[in-house]
Amino acid sequence: MYAIRTEGLTKDFSIGFWRPRAYRALHGLNLEVTVGETFGFLGPNGAGKTTTIKLLMQLIYPTSGHAEILDRPVGDVSVKRRIGYLPESPYFYDYLTAEELLDYYATLFGYDRGERRRRVSALLDQVGIAGERRLPLRKFSKGMVQRVGIAQALINDPEVVFFDEPMSGLDPLGRREVRNLILSLRDRGCTVFFSSHVLSDAEALCNRVAVLAHGKLVANGRISDLQAFDIRGWELIVSGLASESLEKHRPRVQRVTPLGEQRYSLELPLTPGPEQLLRELTDSGAQVVSLNPIRETLEDFFVKKIAEQESERWSGAGEPGQQS
Amino acid sequence: MTPRQQTARFVTALAVMLAVAVALQVVRDRAFAFSTVDRQVLYVSNAEVMRRVALSYDALLADVYWIRALQHYGGERQKAGSERHYDLLYPLLDLATTLDPRFTVGYRFGAIFLAEPQPGGAGRPDQAIALLEKGVAYNPNKWDYYHDIGFIYYWNLHNYEKAADWFARGGNLPGAPFWLKSYAAVMLTRGGDRQASRVMWTQIGQNEESEWLRKMAQMRLAQLDALDQIDVLKRIVDAFAARTGHRAQSWEQLARAGAVRGIPVDPSGAPYTLDPDTNAIGVATNSDLWPLPTEPAAAPELSGNAPPVPR
Amino acid sequence: MTPGVVRAIAVSVFRESVRDKVLYNLVFFAVLLIAVSYLLSQLTAGQDIKVIKDLGLAAMSLFGLFIAVFIGIGLVSKEVEKKSIYSLLAKPIRRQEFVVGKYLGLLLTLFVNLAIMAIAYYAVLGAVAWVDGAWFRPHWEAPAVDPALLKAIAMIFLQLAIVVAIALFFSTFSSPMLAAALTFGLYVVGHFNADLKNFETVVDSKPVAYVARALYYLLPNLAPLDVKSEVVHAVPVPATYLLLNTAYAVVYISVLVSAATFIFARRDFK
Numbered sequence: 001m002y003a004i005r006t007e008g009l010t011k012d013f014s015i016g017f018w019r020p021r022a023y024r025a026l027h028g029l030n031l032e033v034t035v036g037e038t039f040g041f042l043g044p045n046g047a048g049k050t051t052t053i054k055l056l057m058q059l060i061y062p063t064s065g066h067a068e069i070l071d072r073p074v075g076d077v078s079v080k081r082r083i084g085y086l087p088e089s090p091y092f093y094d095y096l097t098a099e100e101l102l103d104y105y106a107t108l109f110g111y112d113r114g115e116r117r118r119r120v121s122a123l124l125d126q127v128g129i130a131g132e133r134r135l136p137l138r139k140f141s142k143g144m145v146q147r148v149g150i151a152q153a154l155i156n157d158p159e160v161v162f163f164d165e166p167m168s169g170l171d172p173l174g175r176r177e178v179r180n181l182i183l184s185l186r187d188r189g190c191t192v193f194f195s196s197h198v199l200s201d202a203e204a205l206c207n208r209v210a211v212l213a214h215g216k217l218v219a220n221g222r223i224s225d226l227q228a229f230d231i232r233g234w235e236l237i238v239s240g241l242a243s244e245s246l247e248k249h250r251p252r253v254q255r256v257t258p259l260g261e262q263r264y265s266l267e268l269p270l271t272p273g274p275e276q277l278l279r280e281l282t283d284s285g286a287q288v289v290s291l292n293p294i295r296e297t298l299e300d301f302f303v304k305k306i307a308e309q310e311s312e313r314w315s316g317a318g319e320p321g322q323q324s
Numbered sequence: 325m326t327p328r329q330q331t332a333r334f335v336t337a338l339a340v341m342l343a344v345a346v347a348l349q350v351v352r353d354r355a356f357a358f359s360t361v362d363r364q365v366l367y368v369s370n371a372e373v374m375r376r377v378a379l380s381y382d383a384l385l386a387d388v389y390w391i392r393a394l395q396h397y398g399g400e401r402q403k404a405g406s407e408r409h410y411d412l413l414y415p416l417l418d419l420a421t422t423l424d425p426r427f428t429v430g431y432r433f434g435a436i437f438l439a440e441p442q443p444g445g446a447g448r449p450d451q452a453i454a455l456l457e458k459g460v461a462y463n464p465n466k467w468d469y470y471h472d473i474g475f476i477y478y479w480n481l482h483n484y485e486k487a488a489d490w491f492a493r494g495g496n497l498p499g500a501p502f503w504l505k506s507y508a509a510v511m512l513t514r515g516g517d518r519q520a521s522r523v524m525w526t527q528i529g530q531n532e533e534s535e536w537l538r539k540m541a542q543m544r545l546a547q548l549d550a551l552d553q554i555d556v557l558k559r560i561v562d563a564f565a566a567r568t569g570h571r572a573q574s575w576e577q578l579a580r581a582g583a584v585r586g587i588p589v590d591p592s593g594a595p596y597t598l599d600p601d602t603n604a605i606g607v608a609t610n611s612d613l614w615p616l617p618t619e620p621a622a623a624p625e626l627s628g629n630a631p632p633v634p635r
Numbered sequence: 636m637t638p639g640v641v642r643a644i645a646v647s648v649f650r651e652s653v654r655d656k657v658l659y660n661l662v663f664f665a666v667l668l669i670a671v672s673y674l675l676s677q678l679t680a681g682q683d684i685k686v687i688k689d690l691g692l693a694a695m696s697l698f699g700l701f702i703a704v705f706i707g708i709g710l711v712s713k714e715v716e717k718k719s720i721y722s723l724l725a726k727p728i729r730r731q732e733f734v735v736g737k738y739l740g741l742l743l744t745l746f747v748n749l750a751i752m753a754i755a756y757y758a759v760l761g762a763v764a765w766v767d768g769a770w771f772r773p774h775w776e777a778p779a780v781d782p783a784l785l786k787a788i789a790m791i792f793l794q795l796a797i798v799v800a801i802a803l804f805f806s807t808f809s810s811p812m813l814a815a816a817l818t819f820g821l822y823v824v825g826h827f828n829a830d831l832k833n834f835e836t837v838v839d840s841k842p843v844a845y846v847a848r849a850l851y852y853l854l855p856n857l858a859p860l861d862v863k864s865e866v867v868h869a870v871p872v873p874a875t876y877l878l879l880n881t882a883y884a885v886v887y888i889s890v891l892v893s894a895a896t897f898i899f900a901r902r903d904f905k
Binding site: 013054057058059060061077078080081083084085086087090091092093095096104105107108109110149152153162 | 637639640643647650651654655717718719720721722723724725726727728729901903904905
Binding site for chain 3: 338342345346348350351352355356392395
């Protein structure tokens with residue numbers, strides 16, 4: 001059984017009032033997410049990620065194709081008991097307090113009063129807003145609202161959760177907390193399906209990812225398997241580098257950014273590897289602060305992928321496959 | 325079930341429910357003769373209050389009340405003669421004309437049908453005059469209302485002095501037709517007679533504004549013709565009685581005696597009735613011209629023997 | 636349809652109305668009634684009872700109308716616009732339950748509102764009757780604290796229930812402004828509806844008369860539910876009449892709410 005499965009999922013929107021044209025937001029999406037996986041659904045803004053999630057939540061209806069969650073068709077009310085959903089930039093009734101909101105949602109699941117109280121308290125603690133439980137939501141900051149959103153998604157101990165851009169608008173502390181939360185969900189055996197346009201989130205958390213661009217799936221698989229996200233260079237941060245040493249090695253460096261007293265960020269090309277230069281610099285007395293690969297951004301990746309697709313189409317190779 | 329089948333089923337269910345709603349209304353309306361008109365008048369019987377409540381929609385509301393007045397009149401007409409009450413005609417017309425004081429048709433409709441005796445109208449010439457006097461108050465230069473008031477005094481109330489007074493005042497207004505003043509003179513000299521009535525009704529029948537007014541005038545003129553014809557027939561019947569010593573029992577008898585040619589019919593085509601005992605002649609109850617109006621009688625002191633009353 | 640879910644949504648509507656300070660209109664109502672009754676007692680002689688009765692019923696009807704329309708048009712559209720509908724529909728509720736719950740919630744708000752108004756109303760009537768004393772009482776068509784007034788209030792509630800259903804129906808697919816205009820429009824039409832019935836006596840062409848009669852039956856017919864004048868003038872209102880009206884209202888409301896759920900169930904929430 002798959003946690004989530006889509007087959008040929010397509011969505012057209014009609015644009016324009018007088019002579020409506022069809023705008024295809026999603027082209028025949030085929031996706032499979034196994035139970036217990038943490039799955040990253042990546043793509044630039046406007047790729048169709050939110051459309052996909054809305055189709056899965058049956059907030060919108062597909063033009064063609066179908067989808068299943070836990071082997072039941074999407075929209076089945078019994079399956080909704082076992083899932084949780086955090087929309088992008090959520091809004092909750094701002095005249096309610098956090099506690100009241102969670103209690104209201106809990107009522108919709110049919111829990112009795114004692115059960116509701118237990119769950120609500122536990123969740124408020126878990127997301128860290130127990131202190132503000134009696135505050136009306138209109139007084140909450142964006143980060144706090146996001147936490148409430150996560151809490152309401154988990155009110156029923158779901159087996160599958162859907163997070164749409166869970167990190168958006170959060171400060172680094174908030175992002176760290178959400179990451180930890182997703183990890184703890186994974187540890188509990190929950191299937192986590194989250195969408196993002198930030199690659200580093202996926203790298204840190206996911207087993208597998210799918211990449212969406214202009215409504216089409218352009219990559220799907222384990223991160224390590226994807227040939228995408230190529231490294232295109234290295235960033236070496238050194239300290240204690242004397243200027244003579246810097247001048248000597250400058251030709252091998254693409255860019256030098258001074259960071260302070262004898263402290264520089266050096267951008268090195270992909271080839272030759274950085275090991276040689278590293279040894280020479282440390283031999284000359286500098287200290288290595290950090291060495292990081294400079295990856296292709298997701299944006300670069302898409303552009304490349306789409307260019308590939310376009311050229312394949314023009315050369316008459318037919319519809320491109322969906323594995324890269 | 326395909327979406328289309330689902331939709332079809334749903335729409336059918338809705339249509340059935342609507343039909344049930346309609347049926348309930350029909351049952352309710354039959355069981356309880358509900359009328360907006362009655363309750364509206366009960367609730368807001370003061371026209372001035374209504375005018376304030378209506379804000380800037382008074383002209384529209386005037387129209388609504390006018391339509392209700394017509395419906396009320398029409399509804400009453402459909403009842404059996406003795407049950408026609410026309411109670412709400414005056415309040416409704418009063419509301420309509422207070423909301424829209426320039427509502428000419430409202431005043432003039434009231435003039436005719438409020439003054440008209442039962443069962444054709446409300447039989448309340450006083451209400452008709454009150455309505456028209458309100459019209460005069462708002463529109464002092466509209467000769468039509470003066471004419472109508474004078475006419476009511478003449479035709480319904482047989483008060484020739486008052487009639488003359490109103491005709492004269494109306495006739496003196498700028499724009500008044502030449503014949504209005506002559507009515508005043510006729511009132512004072514001849515009082516009421518058929519010829520004067522005929523002239524007045526002919527004039528009314530030339531009114532271009534209202535179809536019903538013209539129709540009314542045509543009917544009245546036909547009735548006046550019938551009265552003429554009845555006078556002729558009366559002479560024939562009386563002559564027969566004098567000649568034979570007993571009253572004619574039927575038109576057939578008179579026809580066989582050669583007094584009349586066939587059964588006489590009135591201008592609408594219905595045969596006249598002849599009462600065998602009194603020999604009174606009248607129009608049949610199913611004739612369009614029934615009932616014949618009570619004519620203004622020629623005022624005895626004005627029948628030509630006494631001097632004219634000074635103005 | 637799960638009663639628990641429908642109930643939860645209805646209660647949330649009621650709670651929102653309360654927190655939106657809708658019930659403050661009651662204060663205004665009470666103040667209005669008391670002020671007017673005091674002023675009138677200084678002026679008219681003994682006829683103030685009728686005016687107070689009229690005013691109270693009219694105010695109940697009007698305030699209720701505003702609540703019905705302005706909350707009614709937002710019942711569905713506000714959640715959709717603010718997107719709180721997203722997290723709500725991911726919970727185990729059917730869209731139909733959502734619509735019905737919202738409707739019943741506003742009905743509950745109106746019921747509470749009207750009930751409190753009725754209490755204030757009777758209190759004021761009682762006070763005025765007590766103050767006026769025995770002189771004027773025989774001249775009244777109906778007693779001051781007249782239980783028959785409840786019939787009028789019940790019918791007002793039915794009228795408002797229909798108006799809410801109309802507002803809800805329009806709110807499932809059109810913008811709040813348009814929904815408000817259409818609902819008010821149908822309310823006005825619904826009061827003059829009875830005139831359509833007798834069009835035949837005024838209009839010459841038969842087809843027009845048939846169309847008018849069809850419209851009379853199909854459009855919301857609110858005028859027969861208005862028994863204010865009867866009750867104030869002590870004209871009896873039979874129970875069968877009230878029952879038929881209630882049955883009509885229930886069926887008509889079902890049509891509207893069903894249509895609303897049908898439309899809502901098929902909508903995409905972009």
